[in-house]
Amino acid sequence: MLEPPDADRLYAALLARDPAFDGRAWVGVATTGIFCRLTCPARKPRPENCRWFADPRAAQQAGFRPCRRCDPLAGAADGTPDAAAGGQGLARRLMAMIRADPSRRWSEADLAGLGLDPSTVRRAFRRQFGQSFLQMARGERLRESLRTLSGDRDLIEAQLDAGFDSASGFRAAFARLFGHPPHLMRGPADLAADWIDTPLGGMIAIADDAALHLLEFTDRKALPEGLRRLSALCGGRIGLGRRAVTDQLETQLDAFFAGRQPRFSVPLRLHGTGFQRRVWQQLQTIPAGQTRSYAGLAAEIGQPSATRAVARANATNRLALVVPCHRVIGADGSLTGYAGGLWRKRRLIEAERAYAG
Structure with missing residues (x-):
């Protein structure tokens, strides 16, 4: 799924000088014979004069010269393949x-x-x-x-x-992630926490024998607070390890990122108010490859005046990807805040276009 974006998306990024594409793609201008970063401040070429490249070496092999303003070879002075690949x-x-x-x-x-x-x-x-x-x-x-x-x-x-x-360093790092020191996570527990690797980074999954309770990227700033709240809801009984639900989730995540499975069927436990649960359940009905605005989502749940409340519910979702809050964008089509990072939201929306196709 995570393939390079199409030419239209790249051209839009060039016009916006989008820093998220710096180092991911380069543009050659057919009328000048020069290639640039997508963040280059130079005057923008017409789309029909653009040639897109995955790395500076490919642009040079096609006969383009590096731009002197944006220096697309910066960091490539040693000429190694790694540096040339941006x-x-x-x-x-x-x-x-x-x-x-x-x-x-x-x-x-x-x-x-x-x-x-x-x-x-x-x-x-x-x-x-x-x-x-x-x-x-x-x-x-x-x-x-x-x-x-x-x-x-x-x-x-x-x-x-x-x-x-040091033990203090270990406990501090653990506490920052889970909200409490490691010794409190040993022994019998109702919920089990484990790490899952994805193409977009590590995730923490917490499940019991019946359902998935939390799925978050490990670098999310609000993760410790979410873990503390979940710990309070279940009386602090969160341990380390796996449940069958965790294995099921990992299999479905692999299939999702491989482009084989657009929907998740892993059972979920939604911890929230009645309104929040309605928003999260509606999010699960948005097909992969489609997006909604906050106002559109509010209308779909029958409360068109609750746009701000819908946005807050979206922000408090603790089940990333399986409750696809990344599919909600601004009314003008802009990518608004995403707790997992806008770069992840952008890559997810781009990748899910394959499902829409």
């Missing part, structure tokens, strides 16, 4: 290194030791993943700690395996 290859290579040793505690000095500029790496990761390399590395270490804690290992051993230098 940071995408660099990000993939470093992610492979993170996953090969998930407990490693990375620093900017480590990047410099590899002959890399930390600021270049930071920009490449933010373009590709919406967060920095060091944030991705910390998330991988925390995921490793989840795996360890779900067994019967001692907390100190789990801490060392996850690459944290």
Whole structure:
């Protein structure tokens, strides 16, 4: 599903100088023989004169020269394939290194030791993943700690395996994610929390034997608060591990991102007011590849004057993707706020066009 966007979408991004496309695509101008970043401040060409490229090397091989204003080869001075790919290859290579040793505690000095500029790496990761390399590395270490804690290992051993230098550092990172320290998540529990990898980043899934209660991207700022509220609703009985529902969800997420399954059938438990649940249930009726405005959604639930309340309910959704709040956009077609990050919302809407087709 997550294929490069079409020419119309790229041209719109060029006109808007959309920073989300910087490093994802380049434009060659047939009338000048120059290629640019999509964020270039130069005068915009007509659409029929644009040629689109996935990396600077392809543009050069097609006979285009780099623009002197936007410097599309910035960061490519070493001429490596990674740099020539605008940071995408660099990000993939470093992610492979993170996953090969998930407990490693990375620093900017480590990047410099590899002959890399930390600021270049930071920009490449933010373009590709919406967060920095060091944030991705910390998330991988925390995921490793989840795996360890779900067994019967001692907390100190789990801490060392996850690459944290001190118990306080480990507890602080864990508390930031879950809202309470790790020892409160051991032992019998009604709900089980686990990590699921997706092409858009790691997600935390919390389920019991009957339904999915929460699905959030791990870098969402409101995740700790959502976990605290869920913990309060179930008396604090959230543990680490998996349920059959989690396995079912992971299978459906894989099929969704592979373009095989536009809808989710995993059973859900919607924690909210009666109004919020009506909004969330209506969101689930929006087909993949389509969008709604907040006003349109309010009209669909029979309360056309409740646009703001619908927007608030949309923002408090705790079941990302399966309750597709990313399919709600502004009345003018603009991408409005999305707790998982506008870059994810943009990529999801672009990818779901394949389902509409």
